[in-house]
Amino acid sequence: MNAWLHAHRQALMLVLKKLRAAPLANLVMAGVIGATLSLPAGLYLLIDNLRAAAGGIETEPRVTLFLALDAPADAVKDIDRRLRQHPEVRDFRFLGRGAAWRELQEKNGLQDTLGGLEKNPLPDAYIVHAKSTDPAAVETLQKEFSGWPQVEHAQLDAAWIKRLYALLQLGNKAVLILAGLLGFALVAIVGNTIRLQILTQREEIEVSKLIGATDRFIRRPFLYTGTMQGLAGGVTAWIILFAALYIFNLSVDDIARLYASDFRLNPLGQQASLLLVGGSALLGWLGSYWAVNRYLSRLDRP
Numbered sequence: 050m051n052a053w054l055h056a057h058r059q060a061l062m063l064v065l066k067k068l069r070a071a072p073l074a075n076l077v078m079a080g081v082i083g084a085t086l087s088l089p090a091g092l093y094l095l096i097d098n099l100r101a102a103a104g105g106i107e108t109e110p111r112v113t114l115f116l117a118l119d120a121p122a123d124a125v126k127d128i129d130r131r132l133r134q135h136p137e138v139r140d141f142r143f144l145g146r147g148a149a150w151r152e153l154q155e156k157n158g159l160q161d162t163l164g165g166l167e168k169n170p171l172p173d174a175y176i177v178h179a180k181s182t183d184p185a186a187v188e189t190l191q192k193e194f195s196g197w198p199q200v201e202h203a204q205l206d207a208a209w210i211k212r213l214y215a216l217l218q219l220g221n222k223a224v225l226i227l228a229g230l231l232g233f234a235l236v237a238i239v240g241n242t243i244r245l246q247i248l249t250q251r252e253e254i255e256v257s258k259l260i261g262a263t264d265r266f267i268r269r270p271f272l273y274t275g276t277m278q279g280l281a282g283g284v285t286a287w288i289i290l291f292a293a294l295y296i297f298n299l300s301v302d303d304i305a306r307l308y309a310s311d312f313r314l315n316p317l318g319q320q321a322s323l324l325l326v327g328g329s330a331l332l333g334w335l336g337s338y339w340a341v342n343r344y345l346s347r348l349d350r351p
Contacts, residue, residue: 064273075281078242082282082329085235087289089228090317090325094290096220097321098314110187114175114194115202124199125173131197132177137190141177172201232332235282239275239336246271247344258348268341272334279333283326291316 068075116125125143132141177194179187187205194203247254254267298313317325 060269061273064270064277067274068277075278078278079281079285081238082235082279082333083285083289085231085238086282086286086325086329087293089224089231090286090290090321091293092220092227093224093321094294094314094317096217096224100217101315110179110184110205112177112179112187112191112194113204114177114197114200115204116173116175117199117201118172120173120199128175128197128199132175137180137186139178139180141175144174144176232328235279235329235332236336236339239278239333240340242278243271243275243337243340244344246274247340254344255348264345267345268338271337271341275333275335275337275340276330277333279336280326280330282333283329286329287317287322287325 114128116128129143132138177190179190181187191203191205194200257267294314294316301312301314
């Protein structure tokens with residue numbers, strides 16, 4: 050066990066020494082890996098923020114019936130009766146003018162602005178959920194409600210949210226495809242870099258093989274090199290995303306204040322950050338493993 054730890058420590062110290070000897074080349078390599086990984090990670094971050102923003106919005110299609118401002122109490126009771134007896138209505142709730150007015154003020158922080166109005170301009174409304182979630186069926190229900198007496202307008206809500214979620218699902222697939230393609234490219238980039246290092250140390254490797262060095266001994270420092278390069282690239286990608294998010298939030302804050310909102314783009318969470326950095330290190334390890342094994346297999350051929 051002590052011998053195994055000593056061998057790994059020796060290989061790691063050798064790799065760190067070589068990395069310190071060429072700081073500029075390693076910074077460029079980390080920048081290339083970081084910029085490449087920041088593309089799928091940035092797309093994932095955008096989709097995650099859109100999902101979080103839409104998370105507080107009701108996604109089930111519903112129809113809101115806005116009654117006429119002068120609708121009499123008998124008409125309201127008639128609409129209530131119709132909704133209870135309608136076979137396509139699952140449930141509904143009545144939202145009075147006063148309650149809607151208070152809800153508008155509380156949700157949007159417009160107490161000062163709306164307080165200047167002398168009269169409540171909002172009508173009574175019914176919020177109706179249909180039994181069917183089929184868009185065509187809900188649209189048919191909306192058209193039927195529009196023809197009822199004292200119904201000024203029937204509005205279909207939340208259908209756009211379903212479309213948004215469908216687009217988010219499509220975006221998730223795009224992230225996976227882009228990450229797979231760029232991950233393959235990074236394995237090739239790291240592998241090619243390690244291959245060049247192997248060529249510069251070819252004579253040293255051949256001599257080591259002649260005196261009995263195992264493939265594991267020869268492979269070890271190159272695996273550490275690829276892993277360290279991948280790790281540095283992952284950290285660089287995280288820094289790029291953090292800086293880009295900070296710049297974007299400067300503009301987002303200005304827009305959010307115009308709508309009395311505190312919305313901000315959230316950074317990568319702890320789990321996603323660890324996945325980004327760890328995945329980058331793994332890609333570096335795979336690239337170096339592929340390059341070293343390919344060279345050693347050629348070297349062992351008679």
